[in-house]
Amino acid sequence: MKRPVRPRTTEQWSALGFVTPSVLGLGLFTLFPVGMAVVMSFFQWPMLGTREFVGLDNFRYLLGEDPDFLTALRNTFVFTGLYVPLNILLALGLAFWIHRSRWANLWRVLFFVPAITPMVANAVIWKLLLQAVGGEPNLLADGRTALLAVVAMSVWQGFGYNMIVFSAAVNEMSPSVLEAASLDGATGLRRLVSVQLPLISPALFFAATMTMINALQVFTQPYILTAGGPGNATETLVMNVYQAGFESRDLGLAAAGAWLLFAIILGVTAVQFVGQKRWVHYES
Amino acid sequence: MHMRRGVLLALGLAGMMVTAACGGGGGTGTSGGARxxxxxxxxxxxxxxxSEDEKAQLDHLAALVTQQxxxxxxxxxTAPFNDYFTKLQTEFAAGKQPCVVSxxxxxxxxxxxxLEPLDGKADAQGFAPAALEALKLGGKQLALPYDLASMLLYYNKDAFTKAGVAEPKSGWTVADFEQAARKLSTGGKAGFGMSFADLHALSLMLSYNGAQxxxxxxxxxxxxxxxVDALTWYAGLATAKAALVPASSSDVGWGETQFVNGNAMMAVDGSWNIGSALKDAKFAVGFAPLPAGSGGSKTYLAASGFGVAKGCPxxxxxxxxxxxLTGPDAQTYLxxxxxxxxxxxxQQATYEEFLVxxxxxxAEAVRGAIASVKDGLAGGVPLFTTKNWDSVGKLMAQYLIRVYTGDQSPKDALATIQQQSARGQ
Known part of the structure; x- marks a missing residue:
């Protein structure tokens, strides 16, 4: 029997045609820069001047000598540890509340507004607000409260997105399951923890993962609100990378910092993916 | 299936190599001009x-070149000032720098x-010596100046009159300044707006005791x-509740903004803002040389100008x-x-007339301001900076504010700045 070679080849060529643009794009704008960053992290690579291979020196400097990197790491974790739970709790609470409200759509739009306005504008407005509130010293100038103020502004800015995700998930909860639960006598907290949360757990997982990744990359809010100060109380990892690249003009050091950040995000996300098997329920 | 993956991989790699080839050409470029x-x-x-107005002014200068x-x-x-140096360094790194660099x-x-030294290649006659000096490094003239700036004490004339405090003038001392700042700090307003910006904060410290x-x-x-002594004194203004402390480390223009908004009655600002302060403030603005410390009134000077990039063909x-671009015609126009x-x-008189x-x-305020600028030039010192001055500026913002809020001692903060900026200076 003759094998139908011709159609398959044609199919292959058209598949190739369709896939080439995105592969080229991915290669040029993602894979190449990522690969380049690995190479750069092993060089002393000044923005202006000659480069020199230095092996792991950049990493050694960041983890051993850089007075700011470990503080930035700690600040980033503190920020993430506060921002992610607050964001999820607020978004979740409001999503359940909105679900029962008569003005559901109005609330959704209102709470989503901060998420779609430019972050820089939001940060500037918050800075003016905090200035107007006053206090001696200002919340942003006090090392004990500066990071908390940054978290507060970030939660306000960020929860709207998760709220929309949760809101959709809450609306999609299967009425038959909820009805069965209420027939079995599940009410209040019991119903929330054992029935509703498991029902929306895929949305919770998605939101938790994405929010965590965003939180670990926090930059704009502290950059505008506090410029990393006072001292290095609000300096974050991405600010450290920015500082190395565009203020110290040391691109090798910036690339090394970015790679460490990448490794951390990869690790945290991997843990989340492993952990999800225990608490995320997909309806099949 | 196997073949397809191979093709995709090859395509991807080819793409990367094309980019590498394009990107690799940077660094030694001879860009910036064409014949x-x-x-x-x-x-x-x-x-x-x-702004478009500023662009139009610059276009006029560019046309002057072709005319001559x-x-x-x-x-x-053009690029906005805040992005200009980031853009410029990226262009240099990629070998895409312009021939004429501001x-x-x-x-x-x-x-x-x-930058290509300009000694003997461009006309350096007729400039204020301080302006030329500011753009010189290692004895080489790296750019020619189009302007010159000194720092002045801006003060709220109305507030001084109301409080019955004698207005600042040439010969005013640090003690007079402190006393006035205290007296003017009433009713939620402060006598002085503090700063952690290099020219603004460091000039006043220089005038206090010559600290550099x-x-x-x-x-x-x-x-x-x-x-340490100068910073201790400067931060003391905050302790004595005679000055407004910046609200955060990102408030680079704090003192001068609070002054124009009417919240601080005095501030240190550059001569470049004389015109805008007169226009924006809702009160009468006065200008004086910085208060004189142990060695008389002093200020740092800064200048901006144009140079030629190395590698320009x-x-x-x-x-x-x-x-x-820096010639008499251009300056008369500007x-x-x-x-x-x-x-x-x-051309300095033309500028004075414009402001009047x-x-x-x-008129009186302007004449006082220009006299103060000229006074400043007499006691002026160019602020020479290290290669990593951007990082130093960031550290000053982060650590001086801790001193102003009383969270850290001047000695510790300055030691931190010194230690952290030792790398790459």
Whole structure:
């Protein structure tokens, strides 16, 4: 029997045609820069001047000598540890509340507004607000409260997105399951923890993962609100990378910092993916 | 299936190599100028500009070059001031730098190796010596100045009159200044608006006791004794509740903004803001030299100007263009537009007249301001900066504010700044 070679080849060529643009794009704008960053992290690579291979020196400097990197790491974790739970709790609470409200759509739009306005504008407005509130010293100038103020502004800015995700998930909860639960006598907290949360757990997982990744990359809010100060109380990892690249003009050091950040995000996300098997329920 | 994966991989790799080839050409480029078949040379000129008006002024300067040298054309590229130096360094890194580079004296050391010395190549006659000095490094003239700036004490005349405090004038001392700041701090308003910006904060410390954070051979000495004393005094204004502390480390323009908003009755600001302060403030503004400390009134000077990038394929033409851009005609034009205090002594009167004409009621204030600028030039010192001055500025913002809020001692904060900026100075 003759094998139908011709159609398959044609199919292959058209598949190739369709896939080439995105592969080229991915290669040029993602894979190449990522690969380049690995190479750069092993060089002393000044923005202006000659480069020199230095092996792991950049990493050694960041983890051993850089007075700011470990503080930035700690600040980033503190920020993430506060921002992610607050964001999820607020978004979740409001999503359940909105679900029962008569003005559901109005609330959704209102709470989503901060998420779609430019972050820089939001940060500037918050800075003016905090200035107007006053206090001696200002919340942003006090090392004990500066990071908390940054978290507060970030939660306000960020929860709207998760709220929309949760809101959709809450609306999609299967009425038959909820009805069965209420027939079995599940009410209040019991119903929330054992029935509703498991029902929306895929949305919770998605939101938790994405929010965590965003939180670990926090930059704009502290950059505008506090410029990393006072001292290095609000300096974050991405600010450290920015500082190395565009203020110290040391691109090798910036690339090394970015790679460490990448490794951390990869690790945290991997843990989340492993952990999800225990608490995320997909309806099949 | 196997073949397809191979093809995709090969395509991806090919893509990367194409990019690598394009990107690899940077660093030693000879960009920034071109000669057409008729022999006309077009030079790229990069300059900061914040508005269409400013762009129009610069276009006028570019046209002056062609008017005086018909075979040279200048192609203006602009960026907002805040992005200008980031853009410029990226262009240098990629080998896409312009031939004519706009440069500020505070950033000069970071670009010293990338600029062609202009000694003997461009006309350096007629400039205020201080302006030329500010754009010189290691004895080489790396750019020619178009303006010159000194720091002044801006004060709220109305508030002084109301409180019955004698107005600042030449010869005013640090003690007079402190006393006035205390008296004017009433009713939620402060006598003085503090700053952690280099020219603003460091000039007042310089005038206080001559403290300098950079040695004459351009090494940092933030932790030196005079610096500790000067910062202790400066921060003392906050402790005595006579000054407004910046609300955060990102409030770079704090003192001058609070002054114009009417929340601080005095502030240190540069001569470049004389015109805008007179226009924006809702009260009468006065100007005086910085209060005199142990060695008399002193201020740092800064200048901006134009230089020629190394690697420019037409350096002779570029030097000619710089001569025109900073020449008497260009400066007369800029002074008439009220751009800033001219670097050429011959044009400085034009600038004064512009400010007076803006609003004749301010004539007295303007004359006082220009007299104070000239006073400042007499006691002026160029602020030479290290290669990593951007990082130093960031550290000053982060750590001086801790001193102002009383969270850290001046000695510790200065030691931190010194230690953290030792790398790459």
């Amino acid at each position: 057409d078949t008729g022999g006309t040379v077009t030079l790229d000129w990069e300059m900061w500009a914040g 040298h018909p075979t040279i054309k200048v192609n203006l590229r 440069m500020q004296s505070l950033r000069l050391s970071a670009y010293a190796d990338l 954070p950079v040695t004459p051979d351009v090494k940092l000495q933030f932790d030196s004794r005079p610096m 037409y350096p002779a033409e570029a030097a000619k263009a710089v001569s025109v 002074a008439g537009q009220g751009r800033s205090f001219p670097s050429r002594t011959g 004409k803006q609003d004749p009621r301010n």
